Amino acid sequence: MRVALLFIDGVGIGRKDPAVNPLAHREHLLSCFQDAPGPFLPDGGRCLPVDTTFGVAGRPQSASNQTAILTGEPAPALLGRHILGYPNAPLRGLMADRSIVKRLVAAGRTATFANAYPAPYLDAMDVPRRASTSPPEFAVTPEARRKMKPSASKLAFAAGGVPLRTLDDARAGDGLTPDITGAAARAYGLPAPVRTPEEAAHVFWHVASGADFTFFEHYLADEAGHAQDLKAALDALDTFDAFTRAVVAARPADARVLVCSDHGNVEDLSTRGHTLHPVPVLYFGPPLSPEEPFSTVADVGRAVLRWLRVV
Template identity: 85%
Template structure:
């Protein structure tokens, strides 16, 4: 039977102590409520939680640019560069993504990859990222100075390397795209015309998108923002919404699809600090038996597994 793979990425969630004073995950029974010093949650659908290393043995704290590149290339990006790179990919990481993006390699193997997130068209244009065509007026016009400050994330560069145009808010309004916050509330707070959805509605949209692809990717980064802000209220809101969405995705998972959930580094699990942590991160898996999971050791193994399962190594 043909296999499909879905990857849900959540930025900034590590495995910390079960200490309610610093860890918002200790207040909840979330699927990502994994702890160093206490049992984790019982996962539905025979799900598994793997503990992987985000440091790659490289000195310093793991960062988004290098570790997201590792996930989306299957390559040990911090090792190759000899350092962790924060924020957005630098020239070396952009080169690695251009050459080794799993999206590019899936396309070369005849597989279809799609990015479920939808973004404002002017934002993607300012980033020079290929997008789907739109018929509605642009949501805003960034100033030249604002456009120069915008930088593409590793995921956007990975899909650009595979020549996969990204979805816009017009697609989201048509039921063919998801805002990064799942419900659309963040986009609407900025005055953007995003649809209002419950997490369950968003899961339905996600699987409709995934029905036309071999590999479907979704990214969520509000947990990392809450961690940097040391904001319990924002952390609970982000984690609660993502958990409800994830539970709905897992409950309605097609039998031919493997679901991976991963983060790039720790942060929100320790609100005593604004910075990233050195903690291991969880990788959740839902799907048929997969012996290769036993060999997972770093976040790069997530990308390698996608390529292996879709026979694009």
């Protein structure tokens, strides 16, 4: 059995109100609502609402909740607060010790990160990466280097000693830019390939063919939520939905697919901040046992370990 996890930053379960919720404009796989039925999910899929707060006061944040997903541990509850942005020292320590990638690798399983990044960016954060034969895409100044910090996902794979992909891999058909199509990357002047979401899904399963666990992350919906930008939100959600539908349609029989977020945001454009809403966890694969525990975002990481028989 293999497990694929598609992560999208900042998508919660809000009201079906087109005035504030871009998910109410479409019937996306992630168009789950508090006050209306959700969409039909293909391939026998299920939508599981899960908590993001861990009973901790304040608004859920990316650093602590992404750490929870990628360790299977209740990071905000362990720290007693939510941590925004990039993991701080306690979260980095938790990741170094309990990363699900580290635990999978230690148990003889294989894990891979489908995202591809510019080599100088990865080098500036001192995370392991694959070799790149192309000239550096840009030079990182000392000032810029001080501002670059690794996200929870990069720390999770670094803890397991798994090198990250570069744009060389993306151009070779062995990696994906975080924006899926490559258009945003090229708008920044990066030499990234341009793909349709369906072509990106084909690349995803090529990447996943050699791993027990494959992870992909997409963050443009969260950026659109903070900007309260409906058009940007719809563009990001449309692209991610088309990509996810193609990934699910091509799901091998021996694979489970999870789609999850870390906290709410884009489902309520009336505010720039994160929400207290639960987030949807979408599941596609063999039928889930009624006893499968999905109550917080940390249960996503625990499920990956359980399904791959790592305890």
